[in-house]
Amino acid sequence: xxxxxxxxALSSGTVPSAIGVIRVSGPQAGAALAxxxxxxxxxxxxxxxxxxxxxxxxxxxxxxxxxxxxxxATGEDLAEMHCHGGRAVITAVEGALAALPGLRPAxxxxxxxxxxxxGRIDLAEAEGLADLLSAETELARAAALANAGGALSRQxxxxxxxxxxxxxxxEGVLDFSDEEDASGLxxxxxxxxAALAEELRTWLARPRSERLGEGFRVVxxxxxxxxxxxxxxxxxxxxxxxxxxxxxxxRDVIERTVAIGGVPFTLVDTAGLRDAAVADAIEAxxxxxxxxxxxxxxxxxxxxxxxxGPHDAWEIAAQADRPGFxxxxxxxxxxxxxxxxxxSALKTALVDRARAALPKPGEAALNARQHARLGxxxxxxxxxxxxxxxxxxxxxxxxxxxxxxRLIGRATTEDMLDTxxxxxxxxx
Ligand SMILES: Nc1nc2c(c(=O)[nH]1)N(C=O)[C@@H](CNc1ccc(C(=O)N[C@@H](CCC(=O)O)C(=O)O)cc1)CN2
Ligand SMILES: Nc1nc2c(ncn2[C@@H]2O[C@H](COP(=O)(O)OP(=O)(O)OP(=O)(O)O)[C@@H](O)[C@H]2O)c(=O)[nH]1
Ligand SMILES: [Mg+2]
Numbered sequence: 001x002x003x004x005x006x007x008x009a010l011s012s013g014t015v016p017s018a019i020g021v022i023r024v025s026g027p028q029a030g031a032a033l034a035x036x037x038x039x040x041x042x043x044x045x046x047x048x049x050x051x052x053x054x055x056x057x058x059x060x061x062x063x064x065x066x067x068x069x070x071x072x073a074t075g076e077d078l079a080e081m082h083c084h085g086g087r088a089v090i091t092a093v094e095g096a097l098a099a100l101p102g103l104r105p106a107x108x109x110x111x112x113x114x115x116x117x118x119g120r121i122d123l124a125e126a127e128g129l130a131d132l133l134s135a136e137t138e139l140a141r142a143a144a145l146a147n148a149g150g151a152l153s154r155q156x157x158x159x160x161x162x163x164x165x166x167x168x169x170x171e172g173v174l175d176f177s178d179e180e181d182a183s184g185l186x187x188x189x190x191x192x193x194a195a196l197a198e199e200l201r202t203w204l205a206r207p208r209s210e211r212l213g214e215g216f217r218v219v220x221x222x223x224x225x226x227x228x229x230x231x232x233x234x235x236x237x238x239x240x241x242x243x244x245x246x247x248x249x250x251r252d253v254i255e256r257t258v259a260i261g262g263v264p265f266t267l268v269d270t271a272g273l274r275d276a277a278v279a280d281a282i283e284a285x286x287x288x289x290x291x292x293x294x295x296x297x298x299x300x301x302x303x304x305x306x307x308x309g310p311h312d313a314w315e316i317a318a319q320a321d322r323p324g325f326x327x328x329x330x331x332x333x334x335x336x337x338x339x340x341x342x343x344s345a346l347k348t349a350l351v352d353r354a355r356a357a358l359p360k361p362g363e364a365a366l367n368a369r370q371h372a373r374l375g376x377x378x379x380x381x382x383x384x385x386x387x388x389x390x391x392x393x394x395x396x397x398x399x400x401x402x403x404x405x406r407l408i409g410r411a412t413t414e415d416m417l418d419t420x421x422x423x424x425x426x427x428x
Contacts, residue, residue: 006032007106007114008097010090011427017085021310022093023427025072025111028102033066034094037095041066051081051098060089074111075118101157109424113417116409123409123420124152127367130423131209131372138262140212142361152364153408159377160404161195163397170394185393189249190385197381200374207358214259215264216354218295221310222303224248224272227318228339231303234337235260235347240271248272248279251286253293261351263358268293273304279392298357299350306330316346369416370407377403 006026012019034040037049041064047178051059063082072078083089095169097103112129115121120128128147130233135141146152166189173185220228224247232241236256242249254269270293271286279287294300294310302309306328317331328334333349335342359365364385366374377400384396405411 001400006103006194006344007092007110008032008103009106009111009427010078010094011111012085012134015087015090020083020085020090022081022090022097024081024103025074025076025106025114026102027077028100029070029077029079030066030124032097032100032103033064033081035100036081036093037200043068046082051083051093051096053092054099059092059096059135060084062093066300070118073120074114075120076114088309105428107421108426109428111423113421114422116152116417116421121148122153122408123412124156124370126409126420127370128152131212131367132403133424134213134428137212137215137259137264138258139358139361140264141211141356143209143359143363143365144192146362146364152366152370152376154406155364156404159200160401161194163381163401163404166192167394167397167401170390172398173390174394179316184388185390192380193385197378197385200378200381203366204371204374206363206365208371209359209367212264212365215266215268216350216357217268217296217298219268219270219274219297219299220301220303221270221290221294221313224274226272226303227268228272228303229254231301231316231318231335231337232256233269234340234343235265235267247274247388248255248286251282253289260347263351263354265350265354268297270294276378297413301351310408312369314349371405376400377407 004026006024006028008024010020011023033331035052038052039049041047041049043066046063046065049062049064053059060083062084065080067078069075076102081093083093092103096167096383098105112126116123116126125148128144128149131144132148135144168256169185169189194386220232222228225245228341229241229243229250232254233239235244236258238256240256241254248271250253250269250271255266257264257266259265271283272288273287273290276287300313302311302313306315307330309315314332315330317328317334319325319336319338320334320341321336333342334345335344337343380396380399380403384393384400387393387396402411
């Protein structure tokens with residue numbers, strides 16, 4: 001009981017709310033529920049119960065659930081109390097739980113950590129869950145759910161199996177290496193290693209999952225008064241940037257992360273680019289910052305004269321509603337941010353462009369940690385491919401397998417787990 005305390009926490013977000021779900025996980029979960037509810041509810045069936053503290057005082061009337069382990073979300077005995085979500089209600093129920101022997105409040109991510117410790121989920125699935133909880137867009141949700149549901153883990157298991165088969169072949173050669181007719185490894189062996197390494201390289205080249213949080217970076221640039229901030233405001237659908245007829249209004253780089261068509265974007269407004277000699281000192285700093293932002297863009301929307309923007313920028317003919325506006329042949333889009341004209345075509349094109357650069361919907365994407373481990377596996381396989389000594393090949397295959405194990409958390413360190421589970425909120 002001391003080395004495995006029973007934990008409890010509010011698992012349903014902020015108070016006050018309509019309903020506050022308090023979860024209890026661990027060996028004392030059943031006893032705790034019985035103590036508060038006055039009886040042991042039927043397993044896996046919702047029922048209404050009066051919750052009372054140790055002195056018999058009524059705390060709340062709540063829906064309660066009892067999930068006996070090990071087939072539960074945490075792999076332990078698990079109880080839930082769906083209380084009224086008022087601050088005092090939650091505090092009172094938590095207080096009654098804390099007074100019971102062997103119970104303590106959960107740390108951030110501790111329920112998920114137990115699910116991992118009990119083999120209910122692996123590391124890649126836990127990371128998927130963390131991403132799912134922080135997903136802000138439809139695309140991020142779909143990618144995180146794929147990983148949380150084990151899409152990446154299953155893929156890694158399949159690769160690991162293939163390496164195991166290859167290892168067995170090498171070991172076979174090693175076992176018989178004393179014999180005279182030891183013919184070495186078959187030709188298809190190297191070919192199989194190469195094919196696997198190639199497959200890993202394809203995965204490594206895919207867009208990374210962090211991109212889903214950061215969004216596709218679109219930088220709006222051009223000379224002063226081109227209508228950059230007005231277009232920026234229209235795209236982020238708020239008056240985030242000041243607009244005015246005075247040239248040099250925007251000085252700072254202004255960023256907003258928004259979802260357009262379920263796809264995450266970071267839109268960036270910049271100071272108008274012009275000769276630093278014409279600009280005042282502050283504006284000149286702004287122009288420097290704008291150049292910095294341009295360097296980090298995934299795509300530039302260029303609102304300036306034809307042909308002098310960044311070479312792969314999209315040229316935008318802005319302020320199309322102005323009297324005397326002359327359409328430009330070179331412009332990819334003609335818009336009036338003020339009248340809202342041409343914006344939907346621009347948005348559609350931006351969504352298409354961003355989708356190509358971001359993880360595909362529902363396709364398992366790699367985060368930085370997973371990418372590093374997979375990179376190690378690929379490097380080991382490429383090394384194995386170049387070797388002829390079976391002993392050395394066996395060693396490289398072991399390295400590849402260790403990298404896969406680390407990827408899905410068969411081999412982990414406490415530090416790594418602290419970092420991952422610290423990402424979760426209390427109650428998850
Ligand atoms: N009320 C409530 N809602 C919730 C959760 C929760 O813990 N409580 N979850 C918390 O994350 C998520 C659902 N995740 C869950 C994962 C596994 C099991 C579970 O009991 N699994 C068993 C039995 C499955 C079954 O009945 O078919 C198993 O896998 O063996 C429950 C919830 C989201 N919604
Ligand atoms: N008629 C019309 N006026 C526009 C349009 N877009 C911008 N303007 C006007 O043009 C002026 C400059 O617009 P801004 O969006 O501030 O231009 P900017 O490119 O951000 O300028 P700086 O921040 O100084 O570099 C403002 O007076 C806007 O109201 C448009 O689509 N139609
Ligand atoms: Mg501006």
